[in-house]
Amino acid sequence: MNCLQATKLISDAQERELNFNEKIGVKTHVMLCPHCRKFQAQCAKMHDLMKQFAGNKPE
Ligand SMILES: [Zn+2]
Structure with missing residues (x-):
């Protein structure tokens, strides 16, 4: 796997469950x-922020 494939899968993982392989x-x-480790950490942080944001809708 190269960096391009890895980053693609890392961002995919935010939206779907990756398969075992x-x-x-x-x-x-x-x-x-x-x-890619840094990219993955950033993605996870971003995903958390998005979740928080979605959970805090204005009334
Ligand atoms: Zn890489």
């Missing part, structure tokens, strides 16, 4: 690649 691929790549 995809999860393993991402996990392995992220362990070896600081760039």
